[in-house]
Amino acid sequence: MVNEGYAEHVQGQDRLRIRVVLIEDDPDWRRGLAAYLSREPDIEVVGEAQSGPEGVELLEKVEADVVLLDIMMSDSPEGLWAAAEIVKCSGARVIMLSSMEEKELIFEAFKAGAVDYMVKSDFQEIPQAIRSAYANRSAIHPSVAAQMREEFRRLKQLEHEVRVKELRSLLTPTELQVLDLIEKGHTQTQIAEKFVVSIRTIKVHVGNILKKLGGKSSKEAAQKAKDMGIL
16 A cells, blocks of 8 residues: 555656647657657656647647647648647647748747747757746747747838838829929929929829828928838
């Protein structure tokens, strides 16, 4: 008969270990990672699955603290779907694993609810990532952070280009010419003479430009157009 106090002590010691589930379709890599993690005294692999659906089903039966989830399975980013399901139905924290540093996938992984994203070649850092995720202290891996900053810059540039295109489409060819001449220092009278139209016509153009671009004066609107790259 086992001493009850000793049994409770052993159970308490076991619970100090972080329960990890591996979801990975490459059996060799999964086996190697499980063996690597088994060397850590505070980490225990409590389950393995080879697909997203299988992993989600496993987590309905097994309690896990952290899930290591391959983002690409069956030649598709199946892990993104699985991550969203796991986050929704389980208290486990998800760390996405990938053999690639794909910016789009990184963003999608965090949108799905992952707390970290690691490239498989950095497997030496996985144990510490597990501990950080378990302690709710996950910090984005430096290589991933760099990718995310680059993606933020790309999205910001894309947003700017879309905005410029929208504003440019609002302006007529004549209004663009008027803006260009104003930016180059021409007065409205000089522009009217150049176009051989009345000053009133130019004032109408300027009024339309201010409505579309904003600004308190034609010079301010022209400067804005230049700064944004509309001209």
